[in-house]
Amino acid sequence: MSEITKIQLGQNGPMVSKLGLGCMRMSSVWGELTPDETESIATIHQALDSGINFLNTGDFYGAGHNEMLIGKAIKGRRDEAFISVKFGAIFHNGQWIGLDLRPVAIKNFVNYSLTRLGIETIDLYQPCRMDDSVPIEDIIGTIAGLVEEGKVRHIGVSEITAEQLRKANSIYPISALEIGYSLADRQIENDLLPAAKELGISVVAFANTAEGLLTGDLQAPLPVDNYRNHFSRFQDDNLVHNLEKIEVLKQMASNKGFTPTQLAIAWVKEQGNNIMPLVSMSRRARLPENIAAMEIVFTPEEMNVLNTTFAIGAIKGGTYLQR
Numbered sequence: 001m002s003e004i005t006k007i008q009l010g011q012n013g014p015m016v017s018k019l020g021l022g023c024m025r026m027s028s029v030w031g032e033l034t035p036d037e038t039e040s041i042a043t044i045h046q047a048l049d050s051g052i053n054f055l056n057t058g059d060f061y062g063a064g065h066n067e068m069l070i071g072k073a074i075k076g077r078r079d080e081a082f083i084s085v086k087f088g089a090i091f092h093n094g095q096w097i098g099l100d101l102r103p104v105a106i107k108n109f110v111n112y113s114l115t116r117l118g119i120e121t122i123d124l125y126q127p128c129r130m131d132d133s134v135p136i137e138d139i140i141g142t143i144a145g146l147v148e149e150g151k152v153r154h155i156g157v158s159e160i161t162a163e164q165l166r167k168a169n170s171i172y173p174i175s176a177l178e179i180g181y182s183l184a185d186r187q188i189e190n191d192l193l194p195a196a197k198e199l200g201i202s203v204v205a206f207a208n209t210a211e212g213l214l215t216g217d218l219q220a221p222l223p224v225d226n227y228r229n230h231f232s233r234f235q236d237d238n239l240v241h242n243l244e245k246i247e248v249l250k251q252m253a254s255n256k257g258f259t260p261t262q263l264a265i266a267w268v269k270e271q272g273n274n275i276m277p278l279v280s281m282s283r284r285a286r287l288p289e290n291i292a293a294m295e296i297v298f299t300p301e302e303m304n305v306l307n308t309t310f311a312i313g314a315i316k317g318g319t320y321l322q323r
């Protein structure tokens with residue numbers, strides 16, 4: 001396996017791997033079975049061995065299970081890992097029931113995260129969303145206080161608007177924006193992505209496979225018990241239409257000798273030096289394929305085909321990433 005290249009986080013931040021490891025699916029977030037913990041830890045170890053130092057979690061992934069898992073995995077290897085933590089989501093019985101972004105809550109959350117991770121400082125700490133109940137000044141100001149206290153190194157944000165990003169960055173320098181971005185979900189190109197580039201904020205791009213749509217493995221109709229049936233993108237005529245688009249990706253992947261998923265990840269990494277594909281990998285077997293995707297280059301003609309086929313709005317229907 002080749003070594004992953006590094007990029008600078010934010011304007012003056014540390015070097016992080018150009019490919020990030022999303023750890024969310026190593027825990028039960030929505031009530032599904034918890035994946036094999038031994039394999040998850042082995043995956044984190046193999047990722048670190050390959051130079052993937054960016055590990056992404058949230059304190060609500062598996063109600064703290066995900067942080068404890070990462071804590072176990074990085075024991076004795078703390079210096080090799082860059083830990084990114086989201087907070088603020090409130091879950092009950094596997095259901096998202098709201099946000100808590102009050103300063104008192106943030107000051108409380110961070111201590112639990114540090115304990116579960118078994119570390120003294122979180123490298124990147126970020127509210128998972130914003131809402132109108134707490135002024136953005138209070139949210140970012142509270143995290144800035146945690147930086148002063150030495151509990152947090154850098155501040156990030158997630159799933160916010162361009163206006164909120166500018167506002168947050170005016171309060172304290174924002175190092176990273178975590179946002180859903182893929183060939184199937186390109187709306188951020190209108191204003192959020194340009195704003196991040198202008199402000200020197202790194203983009204940590206998740207959902208590169210668009211809930212599996214871009215893997216090329218789905219067929220219409222989906223089995224009735226598939227969770228994707230909740231999203232309009234995977235329903236009825238939308239799914240048929242969308243899978244026709246995926247045929248273009250599959251054909252190009254076959255011509256180039258890669259998988260559709262590899263091309264989907266590679267397209268994201270090609271969108272800028274400041275963009276990191278953040279990919280869920282719960283099994284070691286995923287790593288070689290996704291690391292190899294970081295070496296893929298597209299000809300201008302191939303890029304044109306992808307950008308035309310997957311122009312904004314080309315994929316019908318949405319997922320939970322409604323913008």
Ligand SMILES: NC(=O)c1ccc[n+]([C@@H]2O[C@H](COP(=O)([O-])OP(=O)(O)OC[C@H]3O[C@@H](n4cnc5c(N)ncnc54)[C@H](OP(=O)(O)O)[C@@H]3O)[C@@H](O)[C@H]2O)c1
Nearest residue numbers: 022023024025056158206207208209261279280281282283
């Ligand atoms: N900020 C936010 O709002 C937010 C929201 C969602 C997620 N995230 C973060 O972003 C990370 C990635 O997001 P995601 O899980 O939604 O999207 P994703 O990376 O597109 O992952 C979706 C699925 O793709 C599978 N996969 C990975 N590599 C593959 C390959 N080469 N071929 C076929 N399938 C492959 C994974 O399977 P396995 O798990 O079985 O390996 C996973 O189940 C999460 O782990 C989490 O850390 C952030």
